[in-house]
Every structure is written in C-alpha cells, then in structure tokens.
Amino acid sequence: MSGLCDGRVVVVTGAGRGLGRAHALAFAAEGARLVVNDLGVGLDGAPGAGNPAEQVAAEIRAAGGEAVAHGGDIAVSEGAASLVATAVETYGRLDTLVNNAGFLRDRMLVNLDEDDWDAVLRVHLKGHFLPLKHAAAHWRAETKAGRTPEARIVNTSSGAGLLGSLGQGNYSAAKAGIIGLTLVAAAELRRYGVQVNAIAPAARTRMTERTFAETMAAPAVGFDAMAPENVSPLVVWLGSSASVGVTGRVFEAEGGRIAVMEGWRAGPRVDKGTRWRPGEVGEAVLKLLGEAEVPGIVYGA
Template identity: 55%
Template sequence: MGICDDRVVIVTGAGRGLGRAYALELAAQGAAVVVNDLGVSNHGEDTGESPADAVVAEITAAGGRAIANHADVADWDATGTMVAQAIETFGGLHAVVNNAGFVRDRMFVSATPDEWDAIMHVHLRGHFCTSRHAVDYWRGQAKAGKPVDGRIVNTTSGAGLHGSMGQTAYSTAKGGIATMTLVQAAELARYGITANALTPNARTRMTEGAFGEAMSKKDGDFDTFAPENTAPLVAWLCSAASSEVTGQVFELIGGKLTLCLGWSDGPSEDAGRMWQAEEVGGAVDRLMADRPKAKPVWGTS
C-alpha cells in the first residue's frame, strides 16, 4: 500500500533528473503516472531521444502503471490531449506536477528577446497549459456533484524567490510561478483543488553547469543533492493526505524541509500627511535599518 494508491498523476519533464525521480516515487507509492517529456536538451533543442519511454519501462518492470507522453507543455492543444489521455487510460486525474523546463543563462546586459521569450514560454506558459486543462476537468467534476481532490504542484526556484546572477529570465519566470501558485490556491479551493510549489535543490542537467562541483556526490556521505530526495515531498503533495495544505512554497535541501514565508509587510512609517521629497531619504534609511536581513541574490557575496 502506498500513499498515492488509486491516484492518477501527470509529471511533466519526467524523463530525467527531478521529474524522473518524481515519476518513480509516485509509481512506487501506487499512483498511475503519465510520464511527459519532449526529449529536448538542457537549452531546449531537439535531441531525438525519448527518455519518457525509458522511465515508463522502469515503472512497468517494477510492477507499476505508467504511459509515456511527448507533448510540448507550452502547446495548448497538445496538453489538452495529454490530460485527456490520462483520463481515458486510467479513468481520472488527481494531480499535475509541473516540472518541465530549460535554461538560457545570460547576464541581463547580454540577454536577447528570443532567449527571454523561450524561457517565459516553457516555464510560465508550460505551467499554465497543463494545469488549465486539468482544472477544466476538475471543475466539470465539481459542477456535476462529484467529489474532487485535485492537486497542482508547481516548480519555482530559489532564483525566483530571491534572484540569481546570470539568470534574469529564469528568475523572473520562476518568481511568476510562485505568485501564480498563490492565486491558484485562492481561486481553486472552492472546487476541491490545492496548489503548492517546490523550490528543489538537486543535481540535474540544469544545475550541473552552474553548481557542478558544489552539488557533486561526496563518497561516503549522504547525497544531499540527489534528485530522489525531493520525490517523497512530491508524492505527499499529490496524495489525499495533503488536502489541507495549499498556497505554500516548500524548499528541500537534502533532508532539510523549509516552509518559505514569501513577501510580507515590513517596517513602516506614517507621516500622517503627504511626504516631502527631502524627507523620504531619511525615512527609507530608518526602514532599511529596521527590516530583517534579506537573503542575498545567488552569485553575490
């Protein structure tokens, strides 16, 4: 028996790295899994590979249930077909794990519009399309008087929460995903749908270039940055047990699970009237002195 018995879950970008670890854990916990992966490189180029099929083979060889899907997560029609495939094959849908993405690292002064658009397309539109079709299905079930216990699990990043040098587009997209999660949670609760986000810290194709040595496996030590470390959290968020948790962002580093607090009101000073321009600087200095220290942008000291 697993915590996801009889659940049906779509995992995007599930052919490698974190997505693969999620798919394998979900299947081990009893879920039927739609393993989605377009098979592109770390920068989004076609490789001609089909890693989704390899993951499905692993799952079925272990006695689990899974099917492969090769849709582009930013393709509206293709993601609609993917959701329909899950429902037709396994009889329903309970969770969507939005994991697919790639990077185009570039300092802001060197970034191009095409690179910017590519990152927004795969991360923001990619998170939107699959979830939107899933929500249509769950909303229809709710309107028909059927019980709904839906889950959206999004992927943000520390880059999205406090920025990362050389990753303006990626940081912006991931920050948008964190905010989208808050809105989804607020709007969709009435239908029986929760929305949460992860900021995983793992050794993947997307991190090995920037953090390769820091995230490498050390002989004899607990493998802090193994993708498998995040998988149990994903399985729990997709399960019925997480029904009371929504609108949250979780960070996991090795065995350390952190609940991110996000933006909140800081120090304030009320003049009781319109501020004079020459007064503003002093007020800002006092507010900055009173505020808690912010986490630094990645890549700065």
C-alpha cells in the same frame, strides 16, 4: 512503501530525466498510475535524441507499476489539453499534476537575447499555466457534476525565483512568476477541491550541474545530499490526499532539509497621515530599512 498514492492518477511534466523522473518513480512506488510527459529536448530546449518519457514509463511498468508516456509540448494549448486527456482517457481520472518541465538559456542581462527570454518564460511559466488551466477545467467540470475531487497541483519554482540568480534573469523571472501563479491558483481553485503548492528544490540535474559544479559530485559513501530523489518525498506527499488543508504554500527542499518559505509581507512601516514631501522621504525610508530584515543574497553575487 506505504501505498500513500494507491489509485491516484498523477501527471508529471518534464519527467524523462532529473527531478521529474525521480518524482514519477516515487509516485509509482507509492501506488500511483502515471502519465510521464517529456518533450525530449536538450538542456537549452533544442530537439534531442531518444524518447526519455517512454524510457521512464517502461521503467515503471517493469517494476510492476502503471505508466504511459506523453511526448507533447505542454507550452502550447493543444499539448497541455492532450496531456490531461491522456490521463482521463487512459485511467478514467486525474488526481495530481506536477509541473516540472523546463530548460535554461543563461546569459547576463546585457547579453540576453529576446529569443532566450521568450523561450525560457515560455517553457517554465507558460508551461506551468497551460497544464494547470486544462487540469483545473477538468476538475471544475467534475465538481459541477457532483464529483468534487481531492486534486493536487505541485509547481516547481527555484531559489532563483525567491532570491534571483546572476546570469539567469529570464529563469529567475519565470520562477518568480510561478510562485505568483501558485498563490492565485490556490485561491481560485479551492472551491473545486484543488490544492496548489510550489517547491523550490536544489538537486543534481542537467539544469544545475554548471551552477553547482563544485558541490555536485555524489559522495563515494553515505548520504548524497544533492540526489534528486531527496526532493520527491515532499512532492509525493503534497500530491497525495494526505496533504489535505495544505495549499498556497512554497517549500524549499534540499537533501534532508524542508523549509516553509515565507513570502512578501509588510515589515516596518510609518504613516505620516498625509502626503510626504520628496525631501523628507529619505530619512523615513532609511529608518525603516534599519529596522527591516536584511534580504537574502542573490545567487552568484
């Protein structure tokens, strides 16, 4: 490996399995020291067996790297604060935060319970906000002390957050919210030496195995386009000092493909110069829609 992250201290949430595990191993392979966070819950957020965070940390140490496990709940302030504290107390610094933790409770909207809505928004959106907040507070203090960091945050959105996904109204809303949070954080934290970006990955994980059931099987030979390890090189680069100047961006990653996603911006427009009458708005809007790009199709539609 190139040693792209030699000396950097990296925190990855939800790193016990799937994408998070792949990210943690990839950072370690590039010389980073890891805090591996995972609450160890099931796919729906219910308590699970085992200690996946420690298993991944042990895997990194067995390969000659440095890693400690953190099993706290990062969707509560105390857990997020202790996550940052673990990095600083163990290694003396924090350089990169990768927000990845999440689970699913899929339902069509008419069947979606309030608890299922709250639970998914909590772990995905609040579980991004709180670690980001506590890491940012640490880096602000470092800047005020004259030690401006080369800090990085990589958030995890989804194609569901970009286009929507049938049966995943809660998940789609949370992932769209993460994009908004990323844009605000990138603007607010730039002064403290912090770059903030987001990815929208597609890979084979516990969360996606039902969604992509027909295309998830790994090939017997050749390139496995759905392997979570395919996403990690982009995350590692974004989390390294080599990505200087890249902030406030959203990237889609799947297999060997990387795309820069371009968000909402003004398309065709018309300005009457005064207030419209309801009866004349329709003609103007239909003309604008005829000139506009056709939106992407909601997943599953």
